[in-house]
Amino acid sequence: MKKLSLVFLAIACSTGLFAQEKETAKTGFNFGPLPAVGYSSDLGWHYGALTDIYYYGDGSIYPDYLYKMYFEASWYSKGNSVYHAAFDSPNLIPGLRVAGSISYFGNKTYSFYGFNGASSLNSAYDHAIMPDGSEIGSTPGMGWYLMKRNIFRVVGGLQGNIGGKDSPWGWAGGITYYSFDVGRTQNDRVDDNLPSLYKTYVDLGIIPAEEALGGKHLEFKGGFVYDTRDHENNPHRGTNMEIYLFGAPALFSGTKPYLNLAFHLKQFFPITDRIVWGGHLAYQGNIAGQTPFYMLQTIQSINMKQINTEGLGSTCTLRGTTANRIMAKGYAWFNTEVRIPFARFDLINQHFQLVVNPFLDGGYVVQPYNMAAQSKWGDFREAMAEAAANATRDGRAKDAAGYATLSALDIAKDNMLSIYDAGMEKNFHMSAGAGLHVIMNQNVNVSVELAKVIFNSSPNPTVADRNWLPSNDGTFGMNIGLNYIF
Numbered sequence: 001m002k003k004l005s006l007v008f009l010a011i012a013c014s015t016g017l018f019a020q021e022k023e024t025a026k027t028g029f030n031f032g033p034l035p036a037v038g039y040s041s042d043l044g045w046h047y048g049a050l051t052d053i054y055y056y057g058d059g060s061i062y063p064d065y066l067y068k069m070y071f072e073a074s075w076y077s078k079g080n081s082v083y084h085a086a087f088d089s090p091n092l093i094p095g096l097r098v099a100g101s102i103s104y105f106g107n108k109t110y111s112f113y114g115f116n117g118a119s120s121l122n123s124a125y126d127h128a129i130m131p132d133g134s135e136i137g138s139t140p141g142m143g144w145y146l147m148k149r150n151i152f153r154v155v156g157g158l159q160g161n162i163g164g165k166d167s168p169w170g171w172a173g174g175i176t177y178y179s180f181d182v183g184r185t186q187n188d189r190v191d192d193n194l195p196s197l198y199k200t201y202v203d204l205g206i207i208p209a210e211e212a213l214g215g216k217h218l219e220f221k222g223g224f225v226y227d228t229r230d231h232e233n234n235p236h237r238g239t240n241m242e243i244y245l246f247g248a249p250a251l252f253s254g255t256k257p258y259l260n261l262a263f264h265l266k267q268f269f270p271i272t273d274r275i276v277w278g279g280h281l282a283y284q285g286n287i288a289g290q291t292p293f294y295m296l297q298t299i300q301s302i303n304m305k306q307i308n309t310e311g312l313g314s315t316c317t318l319r320g321t322t323a324n325r326i327m328a329k330g331y332a333w334f335n336t337e338v339r340i341p342f343a344r345f346d347l348i349n350q351h352f353q354l355v356v357n358p359f360l361d362g363g364y365v366v367q368p369y370n371m372a373a374q375s376k377w378g379d380f381r382e383a384m385a386e387a388a389a390n391a392t393r394d395g396r397a398k399d400a401a402g403y404a405t406l407s408a409l410d411i412a413k414d415n416m417l418s419i420y421d422a423g424m425e426k427n428f429h430m431s432a433g434a435g436l437h438v439i440m441n442q443n444v445n446v447s448v449e450l451a452k453v454i455f456n457s458s459p460n461p462t463v464a465d466r467n468w469l470p471s472n473d474g475t476f477g478m479n480i481g482l483n484y485i486f
Contacts (some may be wrong), residue, residue: 023063023351023441023442024351025056025059025060025062026054026056026059026062026063026351026441027056027057027058027059027062028055028056028057029053029054029055029056030053030054030055030056030350030441031051031052031053040076040314040315040478040479040480040481043076043077043078043080043323044076044077044078044080045076045077046074046075046076046077046480047074047075048072048073048074048075048082049072049073049074050070050071050072050073050074051070051071051072052068052069052070052444053068053069053070054067054068054441054443054444055067055068061091062441062442063231063233063234063441063442063443064090064091064231064232065090065091065443066089066091066092067087067088067089067090067091067092068087068088068089068443069085069086069087069088070084070085070086071084071085071086072084072085072307078109079107079108079109079110080105080106080107081104081105081106081107082103082104082105082106082307082308083103083104084101084102084103084104084307085101085102085103086099086100086101086102086103086307087099087100087101088303090159090232094165095160095161095165096158096159096160097157097158097159097160098157098158099155099156099157099158099159099303100154100155100156100157101153101154101155102153102154102155103151103152103153103154103155103307103308104150104151104152104153105150105151105153105308106150107148107149107150108148108150108185108186109146109148109185109186110146110147110148110149110182110185111145111146111322111323111324112145112146112147112149112196112197112198112324113145113197113322113324113325113327114197114201114327114374114419115206115293115296115327115328115368115369115370115371115374116326116327116328116365116368116369116371116374116424116425117325117326117328117365117424117425117427117429117473118368118371118374118375118420118421118424118425119197119374119418119419119420119421119424120417120418120421120424120472121145121322121325121472121473121474122144122417122418123475125144125145125417143185143194143195143196144195144196144197144417145196145197146185146196146198147182147183147184147185147196147198147199148181148182148183148184148185148186149180149181149182149214149294150180150181150182151178151179151180151181151308152177152178152179153176153177153178153179154176154177155174155175155176156174156175156176157172157173157174157175157221157302158172158173158174159171159172159173159225159302162224168226168227168228169224169225169226170224170225170226170227171222171223171224171225172221172222172223172224172225172242172244172302173220173221173222173223174220174221174222175218175219175220175221176218176219176221177216177217177218177219178216178217178218178219178295179214179216180214180215180216180217180292180294180295181213181214182212182213182214182294183212183213183214184196184198184199194402195384195387195399195402195403195405195406197417197419199387199399200383200384200387200403200419201419203386203387203390203391203399203403204373204377204383204386204387204390204419205373206370206373206374206377206419207293208293210254211254211292211293211294214294215252215254215255215292215294216251216252216255217248217251217252217255217292217295218248218249218251218252219246219247219248220246220247220248221244221245221246221300222244222245222246223242223243223244223245223262223302224242224243224244225240225241225242225302226239226240226241227239227240227241228240229266229268231442232303233442233443233445233483233484234439234442234443234445234484235268235276235278236268236270236276237268237269237270237276238267238268239265239266239267239268240264240265240266240267241263241264241265241266242262242263242264242301242302243261243262243263243264244261244262244300244302245259245260245261245262245287246259246260246262246300247259247260247288247289255292256289256290256292257288257289258286258288258289258290258291258292259286259287259288259289260284260285260286260287260291260300261283261284261285261287262282262283262284262300262301263282263283263284264280264281264282264301264302264486265280265281265282266278266279266280266486267279267280271338274340274341275338275339275340275341276338276339277336277337277338277339278335278336278337278338278339278484278486279334279335279336280334280335280336280485280486281332281334282332282333282334283330283331283332283366284299284300284330284331285329285330285331285366285367286329286330286367291329293327293369293370296327296328296329296369297310297311297312297324297327298310299311299316299317305483305484305485305486306481306482306483306485310323310324311324311326311331311333311363312324312325312326312327312328312331312333312363312429313325313326313429313473313474314477314479315449315479315481315485316485317333317335317361317363317485318333318361318362318363318429318430318431318473319335319359319361319431319433319449319451319477319479319485320361320431320432320433320450320451320452320453320474320476320477321429321431321451321453321473321474321477322473322474322477325429325473325474326363326365326429327369328365328366328367328368328369328425329367329368329369330365330366330367331363331364331365331366331367332363332364332366333361333362333363333364334361334362334363335359335360335361335485335486336359336360336361337357337358337359337360338357338358338359339355339356339357339437339484340355340356340357341353341354341355342354342355342356350440350441351440351441351442352438352439352440353438353439354436354437354438354439355436355437355439356434356435356436356437357434357435357437357449357484358432358433358434359432359433359434359435359449359451360430360431360432361430361431361432361451362428362429362430362431363428363429363430364427364428364429365425365426365427368425371425374419374420375420375422376420377419377420378419378420378421378422380407380417380418380419381407383419384403384404384406384407385403385407387403388400388403388404388407391403424472427472429453429473430453430454431451431452431453431454431473431477432451432452432454433449433450433451433452433477434449434450434451435447435448435449435450436448436449437484444482445482445483445484446480446481446482447479447480447481447482447483447484448478448479448480449478449479449481450476450477450478451476451477451478452475452476452477453473453474453475453476
C-alpha cells in the first residue's frame with residue numbers, strides 16, 4: 001500500500017513538463033501495478049506488490065469510475081503482513097454502490113499501549129523492534145509494549161439513494177466477518193516469560209479472560225449518508241456526512257453483544273480556484289453491550305480510505321502520534337488541512353498533480369474503557385506483585401518470575417513503567433505536520449506525511465524524567481501511503 005517508487009518517479013519527471021490545466025477524460029481500463037515500497041514510523045519498511053485497476057467505461061463520468069479493484073501482498077520489517085483484495089463499484093449499477101473485500105493482517109509483534117491513554121508511554125521500552133530486529137532481546141521490559149494480533153476479515157456493503165437519483169441523501173448497510181487471534185508476542189528473540197503490558201492487563205483482570213485470546217464476530221452496519229462533494233477522492237467543494245450504527249450479536253462462543261454509534265462530518269471549501277480547505281469531525285462510541293478490547297482500535301467508515309483503519313493515533317486519525325495510542329470505548333477527533341496544488345503535468349499517458357497539505361489533528365477520550373479496573377493500579381510495584389500472585393496461582397512460575405524481575409528493575413530505576421497515571425485519560429491529544437501527495441487521474445493518491453505531537457500534558461506528573469510534554473504520545477511520525485485520510 002506504500003508506493004514510494006511512484007513518488008520518486010513523479011517528482012523526478014515533473015521538472016520541465018508543461019502544466020496541464022484541463023485533463024482529458026480517461027476511458028477503459030487503467031492499471032497501476034507497482035512494487036509496494038514505503039515506510040511507516042510505527043510499522044517499519046514496507047515491501048511487496050500491489051495493483052490498482054480502474055475502469056472508466058467511455059469516460060463520460062471521469063474522474064468518477066464505474067468500478068475498481070485492488071490487490072496487495074506485502075510485508076513490514078517490524079512483523080506485519082498484509083494480504084488484501086477489494087472491489088468497489090459506485091456507478092456500474094445505477095443508484096446502487098456495491099463494495100467488498102477479503103483481507104488478512106498478520107502481526108506477531110503488535111504494539112499495545114493500554115487503554116484511554118492512561119498508561120504512560122516510556123520511550124526506553126517503545127523501541128523493542130527496530131527495522132532489523134536488533135533491539136529485541138532478553139532484557140526485562142524489552143517486550144513490554146508487544147503482543148500478537150492477527151485478523152481475518154471479510155467485508156460486504158451496499159449504498160443506495162434516498163429521494164431520487166440527484167438527491168444528496170442515501171442509505172448504507174453492510175456485514176463484516178471478523179476473526180481475531182490475539183495473545184503473547186511471537187518472536188524467538190523475546191523470552192516467553194518476559195512481562196508485557198498486555199499480559200499484565202490479563203493477569204490483573206483489566207482485559208477480561210474470555211477476550212484475552214481474541215474471538216469471532218459477525219458485525220452488521222447500517223445508517224445514512226449525505227454527500228454533495230464534487231468528487232469523492234479529490235474533492236474541491238462539498239459536504240459529506242455519515243451517521244450509522246454497527247454492532248454484533250453474540251453468535252460465537254465466548255462473545256458478548258455490542259452496539260456502537262459512529263458519526264463523520266467532512267467539509268471542503270475552495271479558498272481559491274485551486275486551494276482547498278478540508279475539515280473532518282468524527283465520533284465513535286459504545287451505546288450498548290461491551291465491545292471486546294481487541295476491536296476498540298477499529299475505526300469504522302462507510303467507505304474506508306485505508307485498508308485497515310485504526311486509531312486513535314498514527315496514520316488514520318492523529319498523524320504523528322504513536323499508533324493506537326488511545327484505545328477507549330468512545331472518542332472524538334478532528335482533522336483539518338489546506339490542500340495546495342502546485343504542479344500539474346502528463347506523464348506516461350496519465351494525468352498527475354502534486355499537492356502539499358499542512359494539517360492539524362486532535363482527539364479526546366469521551367468514554368474510557370474499564371477505567372475502574374485500570375485506576376486501581378497507580379502503584380506499579382503493587383500491580384506487579386498482584387500479577388505475579390495470579391500467575392503463581394495459575395501455575396505459571398516463569399511469568400511470576402518475570403513480574404518480580406521487572407518490579408525489581410522498576411525500584412532501581414524509579415518507576416520506569418506504569419499501569420495507570422492519575423488523570424491522563426483526561427488529556428487532549430494534538431499533532432501537526434504537512435504532507436506531499438502525488439495524485440494520478442484524480443483517484444490514485446500516493447502520500448508522504450510527516451507530523452509532530454505538539455501538545456500532551458498530565459495534570460499529575462509523578463516522575464520528573466518522563467518527558468511528559470510531548471513525548472508521552474510519541475514525538476514524530478512519518479508515513480508513506482495511499483489517499484488523504486479524509
